[in-house]
Amino acid sequence: MKILLLHQYFLEDNDHGGSRWNEITKQWTEEGNDITVIAGMMHYSSSCKRPEYKGKWFKKKQQGAVNIIRCHVSESYNSSFVGRLWAYFSFVFSSLWAGLFITKGKYDVIIVTSPPLFVGISGYLISLFKRTPFVFEIRDLWPESAIDTGVVTNGLIIKLAYVLEAFIYKKATLINVLTPAFRQTLIEKKKVNPDKIIFIPNAADFTLSDKIVENFDTAIFRKEHDLEGKFVITYVGAHGVANHLEQIIETGLLLSDTNVLFLLIGDGMEKKRLIALATEKKAVNVRFLDPVPKAEVFKYILASDMGASVLKNVDTFKTVYSNKTFDYMSCKRPILMAIDGVSKELVEDAKAGVFVEPENPEDFAKKIRMYLNDPKQVIVQGENGYKFAKANFDRTILAKKYIESMRKLMSIR
Template sequence: MKILLLHQYFLEEDDPGGSRWNEITKTWTDLGHEVAVIGGMMHYNGNAKREEYKGKYFVKKKQGKVDVYRAHVSESYNSGFLGRLWGYFSFMFSSLWTGLFKVKGKYDVVIVTSPPLFVGISGYLIALFKRLPMVFEIRDLWPESAIDTGVLTNKWIIKLAYAVERFIYKKARLINVLTPAFFNTLRDKKGIATDKLIMIPNAADFSLSEDIVQTFDRSSFRKENGLEDKFVITYVGAHGVANHLDQLLEAGKLLEDTNILFLLIGQGMEKERLIKKADDMQVTNVRFHDPVPKRDVFKFILASEMGASVLKKVDTFKTVYSNKTFDYFSCQKPILMAIDGVSRELVEQAQAGTYVEPENASEYNRIIRAYLADPARLLREGQNGYIYAKENFDRKVLAERYLVEIQRIAHV
């Protein structure tokens, strides 16, 4: 098969962040399929283009066996709501131009992964002009999540977003959702027929964790990074409005009499404010770390006692799986799950950690102290999560299942 993917946030080879599609496309090309990606020139937590893209609107390159067409994204992307919105629209236009005039050859299918929602317009038009079926993937319910977190408040933009959503759902030949709650929402509230819906969720990358652990010296790594004698709880991901990482600062303050260390790895619009707040609060057990490549992320997780999955306390987030939960699973670390709904159910079914009510510092305090008093839980719950994910969320298995569904609608 020849597959064309539109993904604004498709990672560079050395980028930190959610690598779902980097891993899926690698699996597909390893199986002998051809994949081209139209991706953006800005990391989703970045403030500027990489030097190789400065002053450019289009760059073609190779990442492994994948052809990657990098298209322009406005550098105002992380400068606030209007900047973010223009970042979405700039990629919508540049990806359309790239798909129509730069990507050569015949393809069997166009896949669009959202958010951002508006890239669905580009995907639809590319599919229309190239006479291809379109698969639309929903990684997050949008615009609901933006509305619930207070990021999107303009009624006209909300109205436009819902209209775009309805149009794309109608035009897509197949819609993939990442969680059971998304599936139910589209079926019950959006009126999408079940024969148009599939669920290929996020997954665990066991190949990377198993490769690293063969030579990983945990003691030396902890010493090199100042983690000795600490009970390390690592959070990896965005530092944005949706994450509300203030709750970790507040929990840290209550746990200052212990050896707990919250290690926050990542970037985002809220990071500078959070660093200042931590300084103002004189929190001594929360450490901020710059983003690191995926391989180094796994090393930090392996060197930790627990992983934390954290989001703001809003109803929409009860429908999502956190990307990093699966990384914690693959590294055999129990999870401090501060997300209610399907993510909580996932961890409880796997017996791989504990739910903590989001934004409730006293609950963080109670639950973490329970782990300090019973260290045997760490090994037991970490192994539970690994086994559960191996049985249900293996990246390679799910990528192959996705391919079967695509072949069905592309008639290949």
């Protein structure tokens, strides 16, 4: 198949962050498919472009066999809410131009992955002019998540966002959702035809984790990174408003009498403030690390005792799966799940960790002490999570399922 993917945050080689589509497109090309990605020139946690993109509107690249067209995105992305909006719309314009005038030939299907929601405008218009079916993927419910976290408060913007959302859902040939709760919300609240919805969730990358385990010495890594003698709990991901990582700092203070060490790996708009807060409160058992490539992330997880999945306590996040949950599972590490809803159900169904009430440091600390007093549960639940993810969330299997859905779409047109 010949597929065009629009993904503003498609990672560069060795970038940190969500690599879902890097892994899917790599597998698809290895199976003989022709994949072109229209992507942005800005990483979501960066404040500026790479030097190679300075002064350029477009640049063609190759990542393995995947064709990439990097498009202009305003460097105002992390400056303010208005700056972020402008960055979104700058990609709408540049990606539309790339889709209409830089990509060549006919595609079998166009896939657009969101957020941001606005890239759906580009996807729809490109599909209209190229007379190609348009598949819209929802990785996060928007604008609900932006409203619940207080990022969007302007009534007019909220109203326009809901209008745009409804329009995109109507025009998409298929809609892929990453959690069963998204599907339920689309059907019950947004009145989307159930026949248009498919479910290909986030997944665990066993190919990478199993490969690293073969030659990884946990003891040496822990010694090299000053982790010896610690009960290490790793959080990997964004340091933003939505994550509310203050709760980890407060939990660290409550566990100052133990050997618990929190490792927070990642970046985001809140990171500088969080570091200052931890310093002010003297949370010496909370350590912040810069983002690292995914292979290195797996090494930190393997050298940890547990993983933490954390989000703000708002209703919208009850519908999401945290990306890193599946990485923890693939590394056989149990999860402290500080996200209610479907993520809580996932961990409980897998018997792969414990639910922590979001934004409740006392409960967080209590659950951790439970593992300190019963360390055998760390091993048992880690194994449970690995087996559950292998059976239900193996990325290799789900990537095949995804492209089969695309082939089925072609066969009925």
